[in-house]
Amino acid sequence: MVRRAFHQIAKEQTRATRDGRTLAVRQAEERDIPAIMEVFNQGVEDGVATFDLVHSQEQTGAWFLGHGPLEPILIVESDGLLVGWASLSRYSPRMCYDTVKELSVYVRREWRQKGVGSALVGRLLRRGAELGLHKVVLFVSPLNRQALNLYRRHEFRKVGVFHRHGVRNGVWLDIIAMERFLDER
Numbered sequence: 622m623v624r625r626a627f628h629q630i631a632k633e634q635t636r637a638t639r640d641g642r643t644l645a646v647r648q649a650e651e652r653d654i655p656a657i658m659e660v661f662n663q664g665v666e667d668g669v670a671t672f673d674l675v676h677s678q679e680q681t682g683a684w685f686l687g688h689g690p691l692e693p694i695l696i697v698e699s700d701g702l703l704v705g706w707a708s709l710s711r712y713s714p715r716m717c718y719d720t721v722k723e724l725s726v727y728v729r730r731e732w733r734q735k736g737v738g739s740a741l742v743g744r745l746l747r748r749g750a751e752l753g754l755h756k757v758v759l760f761v762s763p764l765n766r767q768a769l770n771l772y773r774r775h776e777f778r779k780v781g782v783f784h785r786h787g788v789r790n791g792v793w794l795d796i797i798a799m800e801r802f803l804d805e806r
């Protein structure tokens with residue numbers, strides 16, 4: 622059943638840009654690891670996306686392989702170039718949180734503000750609902766206005782703020798926690 626759902630993604634297309642370019646959405650494969658890393662590291666370098674440091678290919682590979690059948694990673698590509706990716710990752714190793722996943726989304730610099738992030742998040746939420754997931758959570762910097770706009774547009778609700786929660790360059794920074802139910806219960 623899960624395998625069939627993934628197969629459907631591979632065949633789906635979405636028109637996500639205002640200039641009418643057709644972008645293909647599909648499940649990520651191992652061959653995408655270098656491009657996933659590249660786009661993630663752009664987010665790190667740009668400052669507000671994550672408190673994390675740049676990832677190596679080995680770290681990205683381990684992260685990729687750590688995703689099970691209930692943890693989809695989707696990519697958008699245009700003419701073979703990976704222009705963005707989004708994932709539902711394990712939120713906690715505790716079994717009681719098995720159907721709660723954490724969302725990440727990263728779009729290649731020159732492809733931002735074209736609807737790619739919104740297309741990815743929309744498609745990933747639909748896929749999460751199809752997989753029977755309960756809830757998606759995420760953590761976002763109060764300074765990341767673009768991401769906050771994107772998440773509000775997709776009906777994420779602010780849960781609260783973790784104050785001085787993550788450290789970057791020796792400075793403690795706040796992080797906003799958001800949630801969105803997928804099963805309406």
Ligand SMILES: CC(C)(COP(=O)(O)OP(=O)(O)OC[C@H]1O[C@@H](n2cnc3c(N)ncnc32)[C@H](O)[C@@H]1OP(=O)(O)O)[C@@H](O)C(=O)NCCC(=O)NCCS
Pocket residue numbers: 637638639664667669670671726727728729732733734735736737738739740760761762765767768770771
């Ligand atoms: C945050 C991020 C994922 C948003 O992705 P994006 O592709 O730029 O977002 P979108 O283009 O879907 O939406 C951005 C804007 O484009 C507009 N837009 C939506 N559909 C569009 C379309 N078809 N064509 C053009 N613009 C469109 C939206 O209205 C939105 O405007 P708003 O910000 O004023 O609401 C992206 O900026 C990014 O990768 N940032 C670095 C990594 C990061 O911060 N990740 C989140 C970590 S919490």
